[in-house]
Amino acid sequence: MKTGRLYVFLLLASFSFHPALAQVKEAPAFIKVSGEVKTPLQLTLADLTKMKAATATLKDRDGVNHQYTGVAVQDILDKAGVTTGKELRGENLAKYLLVRCADGYEVAFSLAELDSAFTDRTVILAHEIEGKPLAAGKGPFRLVVPGEKKPARSCMQVVEFVVRFGKE
Amino acid sequence: MKRSIVYTGCLIFMVVCLSAMSGNRQTARPLKPDYPSYFGNRINIPADNPLTEEGVQLGRLLFYETKLSANNGISCAHCHQQKRAFTDGLAFSTGVDGTLTARNSMSLANLLWVRNFFWDGRAQGLEAQAQTPLTDAHEMGQSLAASAQKLQKTKSYPPLFNKAFGTTVITGDHILKALAQFERTLISANSKYDQYLRGAYQPTAAELNGINLFFTNPNPAANVRGAACGHCHGGPKTFSELFHNNGLDSVPKDEGRAAITGQSIDKGRFRVATLRNIALTAPYMHDGRFTTLEAVVDHYNEHVQQSPTLSVFLQKNQGGMSGSQLGLTASEKKDLIAFLHLLTDTSFITDKRFSNPFINN
Numbered sequence: 129m130k131t132g133r134l135y136v137f138l139l140l141a142s143f144s145f146h147p148a149l150a151q152v153k154e155a156p157a158f159i160k161v162s163g164e165v166k167t168p169l170q171l172t173l174a175d176l177t178k179m180k181a182a183t184a185t186l187k188d189r190d191g192v193n194h195q196y197t198g199v200a201v202q203d204i205l206d207k208a209g210v211t212t213g214k215e216l217r218g219e220n221l222a223k224y225l226l227v228r229c230a231d232g233y234e235v236a237f238s239l240a241e242l243d244s245a246f247t248d249r250t251v252i253l254a255h256e257i258e259g260k261p262l263a264a265g266k267g268p269f270r271l272v273v274p275g276e277k278k279p280a281r282s283c284m285q286v287v288e289f290v291v292r293f294g295k296e
Numbered sequence: 297m298k299r300s301i302v303y304t305g306c307l308i309f310m311v312v313c314l315s316a317m318s319g320n321r322q323t324a325r326p327l328k329p330d331y332p333s334y335f336g337n338r339i340n341i342p343a344d345n346p347l348t349e350e351g352v353q354l355g356r357l358l359f360y361e362t363k364l365s366a367n368n369g370i371s372c373a374h375c376h377q378q379k380r381a382f383t384d385g386l387a388f389s390t391g392v393d394g395t396l397t398a399r400n401s402m403s404l405a406n407l408l409w410v411r412n413f414f415w416d417g418r419a420q421g422l423e424a425q426a427q428t429p430l431t432d433a434h435e436m437g438q439s440l441a442a443s444a445q446k447l448q449k450t451k452s453y454p455p456l457f458n459k460a461f462g463t464t465v466i467t468g469d470h471i472l473k474a475l476a477q478f479e480r481t482l483i484s485a486n487s488k489y490d491q492y493l494r495g496a497y498q499p500t501a502a503e504l505n506g507i508n509l510f511f512t513n514p515n516p517a518a519n520v521r522g523a524a525c526g527h528c529h530g531g532p533k534t535f536s537e538l539f540h541n542n543g544l545d546s547v548p549k550d551e552g553r554a555a556i557t558g559q560s561i562d563k564g565r566f567r568v569a570t571l572r573n574i575a576l577t578a579p580y581m582h583d584g585r586f587t588t589l590e591a592v593v594d595h596y597n598e599h600v601q602q603s604p605t606l607s608v609f610l611q612k613n614q615g616g617m618s619g620s621q622l623g624l625t626a627s628e629k630k631d632l633i634a635f636l637h638l639l640t641d642t643s644f645i646t647d648k649r650f651s652n653p654f655i656n657n
Contacts, residue, residue: 157559157560157561230539230557230559230561230562230565231538231539231540231565231607232412232417232536232537232538232539233538264561264604264605265604265605265606265607265608265611266608268561284608285561287557287559
C-alpha cells in the first residue's frame with residue numbers, strides 16, 4: 129500500500145517536473161525600450177503592474193468594444209527618460225516611436241501622438257482584456273490605440289519600443 | 297646642386313607614394329542598386345561596406361569559389377544554384393562532412409530589403425549571415441582565416457581584393473564584405489507580375505483572379521472571397537520580414553525563433569519567405585516538407601494545425617470562408633497558383649551578372 133502511494137507520488141512528481149523543467153529555459157516575457165532614451169529598459173509584466181494603471185477601449189475585428197488595461201505608453205517612455213511633456217518641443221518633435229512586435233511587424237507614432245500635452249487620447253500597452261490576461265497569440269502585451277478606424281496600429285505581441293529621430 | 301637633386305628625388309618619391317595610396321582608395325567605383333520604386337527604399341547597406349563594381353565582381357567570384365570550403369569541393373552556389381533561383385531543390389543540403397543541414401536552403405532574391413537573416417532571423421546583415429555557412433562544420437567547414445590564407449596564395453585574388461578594398465592583404469572580413477555586396481545585387485524585379493505592375497503584361501483571367509485572392513482578406517458576411525496571403529507576404533515584394541508559426545505541426549519539432557529570443561511566444565516561428573520565384577524553389581517550408589505549390593496551398597486551406605503559438609492570422613477567429621478553414625475551391629486554388637507562377641523571373645535566373653564566372657557560357 130505504502131509502495132503504491134510512493135509510485136503515485138513519483139508519477140505525479142515526474143509530471144509536475146516536466147513543465148517546471150521546460151520553464152527553466154524560458155525568460156519571462158518582457159518589452160525593451162531603447163534608442164533616444166536616457167535609460168534603456170527591459171520591463172516584465174511584474175514591472176508594468178507596479179506602474180500606474182491605465183485603461184482604453186478598442187473595437188476589435190469582432191466589431192465589439194473591449195476594455196483593455198495596461199500602462200500609458202507615455203508613462204513607459206517617461207520611465208526611460210524620453211523627451212515627453214514639457215521636453216517635447218523643438219527638435220524633439222521630429223522624434224518617433226517605432227513599436228516592434230514578436231513577428232517583426234512594426235508601426236510608427238510621432239511622439240506628439242502619444243503625449244498628454246498634445247492629445248487627450250491615451251495609447252496604452254495593455255496586458256489585460258476585461259480583467260483577464262490577453263489571449264495567446266495576442267499577448268502578453270498589446271498596444272491599444274483608441275479612436276482609429278482600423279486596428280492596424282493596435283499591434284499584438286509587442287516586444288520592443290524604439291525611439292528615434294526622423295532623419296532624411 | 298646635388299642636394300637639390302636629392303630633395304627633388306624625395307619629393308617625387310613622396311608624390312608617387314601618396315598618389316598610389318589615394319589611387320587604391322579611389323579604384324573601387326560606387327555601384328547604385330537598380331530596383332523599381334514600388335519596392336521602396338528601406339534597403340540595408342552598412343556604412344562600412346558600400347556597394348562597388350569591384351566589390352560585387354569579387355563577391356561573385358567568391359560565391360562560386362570552392363576554395364572557401366574545407367574539401368575544396370563546394371561553394372555557396374552548391375546550395376544556392378541560379379537556375380533554381382538560388383536554392384538546391386533539396387529538403388536539406390549536404391555539407392563537407394557529409395551531414396545534412398538542419399533546415400532548407402533559402403532562395404536568394406531581394407536580400408537588400410532583409411534585415412534579419414536565416415529561417416529564424418538570427419543574423420543581422422548579410423556579412424554576419426555569410427559567416428555561418430562558410431565556417432559551420434556541417435556546411436563549408438573552413439575558418440575565415442584559412443579561407444583568407446588559401447586565397448592569399450593564389451595569383452588572381454590579391455589584386456582583386458586590392459581593387460575592391462585597397463589592400464592585397466586578404467582578410468575574412470573582406471571575404472564576407474565582398475560576398476554580401478554580390479548578394480545585395482541579386483534583385484529579382486522582372487517577373488511577369490512586375491511587367492503587369494509596369495503595364496507591360498496583361499494577366500489571364502485566372503491569373504487576375506489569383507492576384508485578387510492573394511491580396512484580399514476574406515469577408516463571408518460581404519461575400520468577399522480571399523486567401524489573405526498578402527497579409528504576411530505583403531506588397532509587390534511579397535515580403536515584409538515577418539516571422540510566424542504557420543501551423544505545420546501542433547507540437548513543433550524545431551523551436552524556430554524561440555531558440556534565438558528565449559521567448560515562449562516564438563516557438564515554431566519561422567521566416568515568412570519571399571514568394572519571388574517560388575515556383576522554382578521547391579521543396580517548401582523550413583524543413584522542405586512540401587514538394588509542390590499545390591501541397592502548400594492545401595496546407596493553408598485545410599491543414600493548419602492549432603497550437604499555442606499558431607499565428608493569430610491563421611487561427612479560427614480570423615473568419616475564413618468555410619468555418620475554421622480558408623475554404624478555397626479547387627478552381628480558386630488553381631488561380632492562386634497561377635499567380636504564384638507569375639512571380640517567376642526568368643531573366644533573373646539567366647542573368648550573366650549572377651552566373652558562375654568560372655564557366656564560359
